[in-house]
Structure formats: C-alpha cells, structure tokens
Amino acid sequence: MNYNIDHSREKRIGFPEVVYGESKDVLTLLNIISEVVKKSKKVLITKLQPEKYIEIKKTFPLSFYDKVSGVCIVGKLKKNKKMKPEVVILSGGTSDEFVVNEVYYTLSFLGLQVHKYLDVGVAGIHRLMSKREEIKKAKVIVVCAGFEGALPTVVGGLFSQPVIGVPISVGYGVAEGGFTALNSMLSSCANGVTVTNIDNGYGAAIAAYRMLKG
Amino acid sequence: MNYNIDHSREKRIGFPEVVYGESKDVLTLLNIISEVVKKSKKVLITKLQPEKYIEIKKTFPLSFYDKVSGVCIVGKLKKNKKMKPEVVILSGGTSDEFVVNEVYYTLSFLGLQVHKYLDVGVAGIHRLMSKREEIKKAKVIVVCAGFEGALPTVVGGLFSQPVIGVPISVGYGVAEGGFTALNSMLSSCANGVTVTNIDNGYGAAIAAYRMLKG
Amino acid sequence: MNYNIDHSREKRIGFPEVVYGESKDVLTLLNIISEVVKKSKKVLITKLQPEKYIEIKKTFPLSFYDKVSGVCIVGKLKKNKKMKPEVVILSGGTSDEFVVNEVYYTLSFLGLQVHKYLDVGVAGIHRLMSKREEIKKAKVIVVCAGFEGALPTVVGGLFSQPVIGVPISVGYGVAEGGFTALNSMLSSCANGVTVTNIDNGYGAAIAAYRMLKG
C-alpha cells in the first residue's frame, strides 16, 4: 500500500499525524485508518461526514463519532482522571459548537482534560462573569467567536493564561465567512491574544497541546 | 457673494448647515462664516486646522476652538443648565478623543447636555461597570471605538437606550483605517446598535440630535 | 430542559429574547417556544423556513407566519389602535420586501404602529415625493435599499426624524452581497443617517424600538 504516512511525526514534533476526512472516499479512509491503527492503536479523523462514519464503524466498531463537528476517533479513548481542566473552551453561542467540539475532541484524543462553556457571549457579559472561578483553574483558554468576535478581548483582559482566539464563520452581511471575527481578534486591545485561521478548531487544539507538552 | 448657503436647512430638517473646514482656505471660511453669522448668530466649523483658527479668531474673537478635534464655534455657546445628560459618549481609550470631542462639541453647539467617559474599554471591563449608573441616566449613548471595536457590543447588552457606534481609525495592521472596528460594530451580536462611517463624530451627533428632537 | 434562555433580558435592556429560526431543528424550536411562551405568552421567531412552520403550527395553532421574511409570531398579536405611524419603512423596490417585512413584523410584535411603502426608489424620485406628508407623521424612518443604496441619502435630506439605513443584498456584479449599498449609506452626504448590517431588518426594528421606548 502506498499511503505516504508520516509515522515519525509524533517523535519529531510531539503529536501524531491526523486524517482529514472531508475529501477522502471511504475506501481510502479505511486503508489509511488500518495502517495507522496497526502502529499507533488509535487515530483521529476530522471533518468526517456522517454517511462515511456508518461505513467506518462496520470495520472499526471500537470508535466514536461526534456529529456536530465531524470528529471521529478510532480506538479506545483513555479516560483522563484529572479534575482540573488543562484547557477551557469558551464560545459566544451554540452556533459555534461545530468548532468548539473539534477543539474538545482533538484535545481529548491527545489526552488532555478539557471543559467547555458554550454560552458566555459579551452581549450578556454576566454569563462570562459567573464562570470566572472555573476559567481561572485552566492552564490554556481557547475562545471561539463569530460575528464581531469580541469575546477573546474581554477574556484576555480578565485572565492571565494563554488565550487562543478561533474566529468562527458564523454571521451574515459583513460577518459572513468569519473575516470580521478574525480581524477583530487580531486587533484586540487585550495583550497577548494569538489567533488561528477561521474555523480551525484542530489547529487551536494542537497549539494548546504545544503549550502544555512542548 | 455667491456661496450657495442652505439657509432653509434648519427649517427643513431641524439643524443648521455646518461648515467643513478642512479643505477651505481662510478667505473662503471668513466669507462663509460672516454670511451664516449674519442670519443665525452662530456657526459650527468642523475639522479646522489650528493655523486657520488663528486667522479666524482675529475677525471673530467671540469664538471657541478645540485643538483635539478641530471643532470651532463662532458665536456664543449658551450654557445648558440641565444636570442629567441627554447624551453620553463612551470610548475605549484616549486615542479616540479626536472623534469623541467632535461629537461632544457638535451636540453642545446644538444645545444638548453631554457627558463623556474616555477610558472604559473592554480589555478592562471593570472600568465600564463602574460607570453603569451614570450611563443609565442618558437618553442616547454614542460609543467610539477603534482596534477591534468591541465596546458597542458590550454596551448594547447592558443598556436599553439607543446605541450609536462610531468606528475610529485607530490601530495598525488589520485595524488600520478603522474597517475592522466598523465591521465589528455592524455585526455586533448585541441587538439594535446602529453605526456611522469611520471617524464620523459629526454624523453621530446629528443622529443623536434627530433622536432627541426629531 | 437546558436551553439557556435569557428571561431577564426584557427587564435589563427593554425587549425580550428572540429566537433565530434558521439554524435550529423543529424539535429544538418547539422546546424553546414552549419555554418562552410559558413565561412571556408570546415569542418572535426570525428567518424561519416554511416547512418548519408547518410543524410548529400543529403545536401552536395561535400563530402567524410571513412567508416573504420568514418571521413567525407565536401567541396573540394585540392590535395597535393608533392611526399615526410611529415607524415608517421605505424601500426602493419589491425585491427588498424580505427585509422590509422583517422590520415590519418585529415592530408589530413589539407593539409599535408601522407603515411601509415598497416602491419609492430614487430612479423615479416622484414616487417618494408623493408620500412626503405620510412620512412626516412618523417618529422614526427605516430605509431599506439594495443596488446603489441611494434612498437613505435623499430621505435624510428631506426629513428631520431619525433615519436608519438597512442595506439589502439585492443586485449583481459590484452590488452583489449588499456591500455597495452598505458603503453608500455609511458615506451618505446627508447628515445623521445611521446604518445596520446588510439585511438586518430585525436589528433596525430593535434600533427603532430603542429610540421610541429607550
């Protein structure tokens, strides 16, 4: 078989190769999953469509699939026993969930303890304020926000941990596509917020992982 | 003299013609001011350069000039005695002052009572929270913000009055020119915030005036 | 049930939480509507697809649905008896109707008296002129326009009330998406026009409500 899998990536940069599911057909996915599982016992697939998971599950019944984000994990996800979150994920509303969950399950796959709060947008600032103590316990904060993308700025002004902003392609008119949220986060008047590409939950998770394990 | 001054504007739409000072030479300005003052007793000039004011003051000693915004008022500004502000102006930092003052002096010229708070940006949310009671007393809130422009969203979620967002051309990189602040305000997840052009303090003042007198 | 409904919003900022219908499935909508109706007797849903309304109507027969805008109101809309409009909505052509109606029904839901004139575009200026007396009676003017978005400028020069411009995503080529109408309204040479995001009829309605009740 000739899938050019980078088996040495984990050794080189600390985390395994991940399979981008969206553009691959089921047969290709099954072959790649088999090959990776043989060496690594488990594998993460991102942006997998539900109809493909139905096929994959037949061959790999020991697997998990999150419909909202399209994350699929083949193999056993060992439970992390820590009570304090290493990473906390915040977002403004439920429409950000498709990215929030990509961050959540990627970090879970990498063995980190994660908490998420989906409803702490700045148009009702009291909702964020009521979670201050929980957020303070985490080591890294990932903030997902669409529309005007103001949440990372408020968070960056309240907390001392690393803050990773993830702009979400939610909104219409000038907000369509997530570019307003992206630019808003990049020009945040809160210091030291860094940003990923629009909807790049997987990238934010790897960035958090680099901070905690790097 | 043939300056085509719209003397009937006040009767038609409720506020007098204003002189845009930036691109006119001193002679033209003196002629226009004379003609308007003859009819209306006073006149507002916006974006006036300091060196031009020196000349204007010689002919019109009864005049006021704000160096930060370039607003000049020729004639007597009658003191408004009301204690409660009709309009409150909020901004994130001192670099927004050149627009804040344009709003402030235009509204003062139009006879409204105005208060301003320059240092209530969202990266230190406690500063806004400590002014809640004062802000609640106003009838209209004008919010000036550059960089990521998040302040109108937080304000719109805390108060029930009309909120007018004014994006400021303060910032660098993706924030340069004020477009990020503009788009951020337009896509605010707080409901019912309306927006003016970048740096358009004069327009925000007239909008507030329309709301209070219209 | 765990929908995090902001029941205190009406008390805090003067208008109730509204349900964005487009991205929610029928089950979720039914649950949220039930919960809100229990407390508030009625609820406004925006951007609801027709096929979802068929299902909602089965459970909530006392409801209204506007196919053009997708606005749905569950509960009884009490008739407003005033003869003079508090808000007048103007637009250039019938293709703007999907937003005009969102403004119209949101304001009706909030208990305001609204009139609308759909065919007063500036390419045939006599149509606007013939409605001058009716428009003068309103307290707030909402102007919807796509293509070159010139209508708010003409309106702002003719009337003294607050003018809220709503750019519409109608047009092709350089007008596609509504950005030309948006920029045109923001740079209007008529003073004191404020603007909402493209197609944001709901936001314009709330802005008008803030002006009248704030």
Place this chain on the structure above:
Amino acid sequence: MNYNIDHSREKRIGFPEVVYGESKDVLTLLNIISEVVKKSKKVLITKLQPEKYIEIKKTFPLSFYDKVSGVCIVGKLKKNKKMKPEVVILSGGTSDEFVVNEVYYTLSFLGLQVHKYLDVGVAGIHRLMSKREEIKKAKVIVVCAGFEGALPTVVGGLFSQPVIGVPISVGYGVAEGGFTALNSMLSSCANGVTVTNIDNGYGAAIAAYRMLKG
C-alpha cells in the same frame, strides 16, 4: 528630437493626442508642446502643477491655465458661439470642482459648448429640480459625485440623454478613494448610466466627444 508623438491619432480616432503633465519635467513639456503646436496650432495639457505653468507661460504666453483642475491650454481657444449647451456637467458639491473643471476645459478645447452646475447634490434634491429645464437642453450629461455617488441615479431617472458618471475621490472612511461612489454608479438602479474610472474627467470628456462627433 525623439518624442514618439502620435500625430495621426486625430485622423484615426477623431481627437488629438493630449499631454499628461503631472509626471513630466518642464524641459520635456516645453519640447513636446513645441512639437505638437508646430503641427496642430494648439495643445491640451492635463494635471499640470502651477509651478510648471509659470515656466511654460514664459515660452508660450498665449496660453490658459486652470488652477483647480491643472488643465493648461496652449494656443488660442476659439469661442464657441452656440447658446445651447452640448454637454452639461453636474456635481454634488464644490469639492468635486477639480474634476468638473477637467471635463469642462477638455470639452471647451475640443470645441464643444459646456455648462456646469456644481451644487446639485441629492441631500438637497430641490437644487437639482430647479435646474431641470437647463439640463434638458443638453445632448450629453456628465455627473461627477464623491461620497455615496447617488447623483447619477437620480439624474438617470429624470432625463433621457446619455448620462456619464464620474466617481470622485472625495470622502473619508468607507468613501476614501472614490470606490464607494464608483460601485454605487455601476450598480445604479437607473438604466443606461455608464461610468469612467475615479477622477477621470478627461476620459468623460472624450466619451462625450465620441458621442457627439463619433
């Protein structure tokens, strides 16, 4: 001398080569003017800086210079005796004059009868209405407008002649550079308006000339 002057252009496409003055030094200009004048008796130079004209006037005292637009005409401009304008130029305000005059003097140089009205912007629509009869007499209408560029749309809806829109780089924020006026004119809901590049008064004049002489 080796200036590659296109002496046959007038024969080929109906109007003579014109000299763009802005980027050429005085010596080069004097040489080119001499060469053209030898054949054609007169020459038009556009965008000429005043300090260069002082030098040119020494050699060519029979010349005319308009400071506002930078147009210079060397040679004798024969007076056009017709009373009715062949072209009428409209603009919203005095800040458009630098382009209005470029149209005006180019057309005068080409021997056409031109009238101009500088103060007929749509924010005070009565000003345009009061000129209707004069405008109806022209064969071509050139409309210069900055900011939101709405004037050509209103004009296109009122008159049956060819309407050439010239967007002007006047304005700030979203209007800066003239792109909003350009897009507004291109997406005009009035039919059959055509448009030139931003500030291209010379191009509009040639387009009008093609229509009248072509």
Place this chain on the structure above:
Amino acid sequence: MNYNIDHSREKRIGFPEVVYGESKDVLTLLNIISEVVKKSKKVLITKLQPEKYIEIKKTFPLSFYDKVSGVCIVGKLKKNKKMKPEVVILSGGTSDEFVVNEVYYTLSFLGLQVHKYLDVGVAGIHRLMSKREEIKKAKVIVVCAGFEGALPTVVGGLFSQPVIGVPISVGYGVAEGGFTALNSMLSSCANGVTVTNIDNGYGAAIAAYRMLKG
C-alpha cells in the same frame, strides 16, 4: 390589480419599463405582461428562465425567447430594414454570448439595427483586424469581455465611435466574478471608454439607445 407599473417612463426618459424576470413567479409575470401589453402592445422580459417561458408562451403565443440570454419579447418585433448597423457588439469568445445576446435583443426590441461579432478576442488580434470595415460603419460599439477584459482598450484605440465596455463574469481564479475585466476596462489606456456593471447587457443597450435617440 396593484402592480405599480411606471407607464409614464417612456414619455419621461425615452424608453419603456422592462420586466426583470429572474425573481418573479409565473403568475406575477403573466399579470404584469398583460397589463403592459394592454397599453404598449409589446414588452421585454430579461433573465427569464426557460421553464417560465413555457408557461408564458401558452398565454402569449406571439412571443420570442432566446435561451442563451433569457431575453423574452412578447408582442411583434417589427423588422428593422436598415442595412448599416447602428450598434455593433464585439466579444472575445463564445462564453460571453449570454450577455451579448441581452444587448442584441434589447436593442432589437427598441428598434435599432444591431450586428454582433463573437470571436474577436485580443489573444488572436488578426480576428478583430479583419472586421475593421464593418465596425467602422456602426454609430456605437458595445464591447463584452471577461477574463482580462483587454478588448475595449484595443477597440478604443482603433475606432472613433462611442465605446461601451461590458465586463463579463467569465473566468476563474483572479478573474472569477468579472472584477478583473471591470477594473481593466475602467483603467483602460484608450481614452473615452465608459463601462457598465458586470454582465449588465441590458444597461449597455439602454446606454447605446440614449446615445442614438437621447
């Protein structure tokens, strides 16, 4: 019936109201067509989908439909007997035909004599050169071009008539959407070319009509 048809437009600006077919349903179209035909004997519908024409033909058998452009003419199109074209339409390739035909049939409807040449793009300049004599006979030249939009520049340098550039949304990558062709035509180094919105064949036809009849 309450379709607000502008029956006086022809008298006011010289050409009748036209029906934009794309966004109207068959019933509405039939009603509008009936009403216009009653007064004017014939009517032009643009951007009409083929499946709608099938229905319209049942009621109005005396009608014509061009599948490529979607232009439909109800009523009898009287043959124009002139041999010399009043307008000539040029384009770079067959993919521009959907706009070329919109120009062609709109002008035919308005009673003008039109010729079209679809294959004279500048990448094979000899094709344009071989049509020089035919093109010289027309009074107005309409040039449609997608991709890099260079054709109007070459045409403007070869001919003395009015040249109307119509950018076409044909191309991919940086040419997608027609903006490159639009900007290319606006910044043409050939003098006096004017431009319409992308794909606006109807607008170009009306512009030509204004030139010939205005």
Place this chain on the structure above:
Amino acid sequence: MNYNIDHSREKRIGFPEVVYGESKDVLTLLNIISEVVKKSKKVLITKLQPEKYIEIKKTFPLSFYDKVSGVCIVGKLKKNKKMKPEVVILSGGTSDEFVVNEVYYTLSFLGLQVHKYLDVGVAGIHRLMSKREEIKKAKVIVVCAGFEGALPTVVGGLFSQPVIGVPISVGYGVAEGGFTALNSMLSSCANGVTVTNIDNGYGAAIAAYRMLKG
C-alpha cells in the same frame, strides 16, 4: 495628576501596564513614567521616537533605548543568568529587525531569557537547518516574517514547541502592508501555529509570557 493608570493589571493578568510612546508628547510621557516608576521601579515604553528619548534620558538617566524598534526601558534591567533561552526569535532577514527587537526587549523587560536569529529565511533553508540544536532548547519560538511569510510553516514542521507567527509589513506590491504574510501564517499547513497582528512584536512577547508564566 489624572493619568488613569491600571496599577492593578499586573495582579489581575500577570504583567504590568506598558506605555505606548508613539502618539504621546514628551511632557505626558514624563508624567506617566514618573507615576509608574514610583510604584513599579521600572517601565517599558514601546514605539518611542529617538528625539523623545533624548528628553526622557535627561530626567531618567538610568534608562535604555533601542533605536531599531523604539523600545525604551526606564529603570534597571536585571540580568537574567539562565544559559538556556526560554524564548527564541527567528526571522527571515534584517529588515524584520524592528519587530524582532520589540519582542526581544519586551521579553527581556519581563525577565525572560531570549535569543534571536535574524537570518534564517526559507529561500536559503540551510541557514535554518544549521541552528536546529539551539532552537530545540527554547520553550517558545517566535517567528517574524514579511513577504510571503513562509518561515513559521517550516519551523512548525520541524519543532514541537509553541510557535507564534508575527507577520511583518515588509515587502512591496502584493506583499505591501504585511497582509500576505499574515494570511500565509494563518493558513499554514503546519499544525498549531498561532498568529498576532502585523508588526505586533509586543503582543507576541506577551503571548509568550502568558505561556511561560500563565
């Protein structure tokens, strides 16, 4: 004195308030510096012009100024004795130095050990390869790059630590302003690279500080 200095920021989010020098006059700067130094012993000023430093030095002789970046530190910078760098800064060429030094001196001010390598651009990949061992020793990598901004991608593929990309406004044509470098970093095919605003060296330093101390 009424400079609204946020003395509690260090306690709240872990690092002290910093003075942005560019837009403040010398008198204001002297007052602010005095007030901060009274409490904190030292202060960091960014983007300070050389002529202002000459004045500041007279009052605060115990100070340091870096001409390339404009960073000024008033007070004693205690030497960090660690041999291994906590942060390593990489850049493609010497033209990035004005931002590299802002990162360098901000981190030095915050007490971290920093190394910098200015000449490791990807057009000569051997230069980066020869520093692999030194880079591996750091805990965080900051990568500054203008033009096509490719360096963070190569670095992200070679090392396991957190990688912060800082786009630099160096380049011309499509690279002018740093937007190409910004977009290139955001869409990096190397996983887990996060990004700051263009030229935001101070922000990158604070982000690194949050990772190491947060």
Place this chain on the structure above:
Amino acid sequence: MNYNIDHSREKRIGFPEVVYGESKDVLTLLNIISEVVKKSKKVLITKLQPEKYIEIKKTFPLSFYDKVSGVCIVGKLKKNKKMKPEVVILSGGTSDEFVVNEVYYTLSFLGLQVHKYLDVGVAGIHRLMSKREEIKKAKVIVVCAGFEGALPTVVGGLFSQPVIGVPISVGYGVAEGGFTALNSMLSSCANGVTVTNIDNGYGAAIAAYRMLKG
C-alpha cells in the same frame, strides 16, 4: 460547420488550439473534436466532466481520460522515450492532484517527458530534501501549492532552473479560493519565481513548453 477553429495557431505560436470542455455540451464537443482530429490527428480537452467522456469515448475509442483533472486526449499519445524529465512537477499534498495532473497530461500531450512528486510540502521539509537529485535533472520545475503556498519559495532557493508557481484553490478561511497561495508566490523572497492564475495547470504547462521549445 461553423466552429471558428484557429488551425493556424500551432504555426503562429508553436502549440495547437486546445478545447475547454467544461462549458460545452457533448454534441458541440463531438463536432469540434472531429474537425480538429481531421487536421491534427489528436486533440486535448481540459476540464471535461466524466459523464461527457462516456459519450465521447463511444465515437472516439482511441482516447484517454484522467478523472482527477478532467483532461481528455483523443488520438494516440506517442510514448516519449527520454529517461531524464524535461519538466518536474512538485506539490505539497494529494489535494493538489487535480491541477498537478492537468499540467502532467498537457505536457505529455505536447510530447515532453514529465515526472511528478505529490508529497513534498514544506511542513515536512525532509520529503523535499530527499528528492533533490531527481529534481536537479529537470529543465523546468512547476510547483503547485495551496494553503500558504510556501513550496515555490523553498524550491526557488534550492534550484537554478526556471520555477513556475501554480497556486491551488485548496484551503479554508483565509486560504479559501487560493488567493493566499497566489500572493505568497508573487511575493516570494526567492528570486525569479513566476506565477500563473489560481488552478491554471494548463497555463503552467504551456509556459513550460514555451521555455523548452520557444
């Protein structure tokens, strides 16, 4: 038959006319193919959909079709016996294959010897390094890259041959549409890299052909 086929193109500029398959129907394609094959024995069709090839194959069984790129070759492709590649095609990942193959089969059709390496992206720089000797043997290098488009810069710094960058419309967020890759290649700090339009594999092939045969 009246397809205006440019049979003389090969003589004039060295390569035959190619058929763009995407927008033509099967009947048109069959007619054009017949006409070209009659004169030239073989023909290249680009961007052909699979369902159209099924029909074409029935008439032209001696033909080849590549599903990934949509390239179709009718006629016999004579095998090129050279061992050393004249052109080598590099790309960052398998998602670029749809363009890589368009380059590959166009060059094969033109009789050149081509090699391709699909998996040499800069996030794992060792993959490119391991192919150095093979790449050195080619006369022209075509580099396809999406996302941040960094590969041509690294290649341009390692090799002395002509390097043609082809940006690929692969990626999401700021990378969507291929504009980031395009701008990245244009502003490459490696000297002498030239670039084609996004996804223009055919253009890159012809450019390479011009270099080798021109």
Place this chain on the structure above:
Amino acid sequence: MNYNIDHSREKRIGFPEVVYGESKDVLTLLNIISEVVKKSKKVLITKLQPEKYIEIKKTFPLSFYDKVSGVCIVGKLKKNKKMKPEVVILSGGTSDEFVVNEVYYTLSFLGLQVHKYLDVGVAGIHRLMSKREEIKKAKVIVVCAGFEGALPTVVGGLFSQPVIGVPISVGYGVAEGGFTALNSMLSSCANGVTVTNIDNGYGAAIAAYRMLKG
C-alpha cells in the same frame, strides 16, 4: 565584519547575491560592496537613491548608475558582442521605464544581450505590429504594463517564446498600485504567460536568466 553574505548562492542557484539598496545606509552599503567585490569583482545594487550613489562613486569610481531605475553596477560590465537579443523588453509607455530599466540593467549585469521597446502599448496597436520581426528574434520576452495591463495578452497571442508579465504600479483610481494590471495578466486569455509581483523588474530578469541559463 559580520555581513552574512551568501557567497555560495551563485554556485547553488546560478546567479550571485544582489544588494537591495533602498533601506541600507551608505556605510553599510560600502562595507557590503567591498566584501562582495573582493570575491566576485563586481556587484549589482537595486533601488539605490541618487544621493547614496554620489558617496559610493567616491570609493568605487569604476561604477555605473541608472537614475531612472536606481540600478547601480560596481565593477566592469563586459560588453556582450552578440547582435541578436536574448531578451526583449516591451512596455506600453514611458512611465513604465523605472521597471523596464531594472530588468534591462540586471540582465546586462548577468551578461545577456537585451533590447527594449518602450512605446508599444495596445491603445495604438500598430506600434507593436511594426516591431514584430525584431521581437521574433529574442529567446524570452519580458512585458511591462501598468493601467489595464493588456499588453502581455496581445504579445502572448502573437509570439511563441516565453512571455513574462511585469505589472507596473502606474495609474490612478482602480489602477492605483498595479493590482488591476496584475490581475489582468494572471487572467490573460493568451496561454502560458507567467507573471511576477508588481514592479518586480529584478525578479523578471532573474526568471529570464533561469530560462536561458537554468
């Protein structure tokens, strides 16, 4: 001395390191020039300001400076005796000369025979036609064009050699900055034209060199 000069570049990729003069001070330039000249006998400096050349000439009297492009060559430029040009440079007008000369002198420095034709723009197509025979003799064609950038398309359709388009930042309005010329060249309907960054004459020269010597 520690200028990190890449003395091995010539061996690695076939052409020597070049000094970018614009941002370096005279002292730095003198040091770098000395060091390079010691090894290579001669050196090319690009974008050098005239006042710096005056100083450089004192130390290196055996040098050449072109004021239009800012190219400086230190050392002896050996005359190339070939009569036939290896590269021909075409441009639309004299305003492109600052880039044309950068191409010309860079290629001369690299030992190639170059011809240039500055006045062959497409608005007067006969000028290009009259040079056909000369252009046919060259091996590579570099085409510089600002405004609408149409020249490379016409050239690509007439000649079989490699065509390198260089967009020039000449023009105003939509042409300002050279982006219209860039996009026009990238979407050229002539096959196989490749493009450099705006104003990148040096890059075009190196690309031509790679083609001729690579």
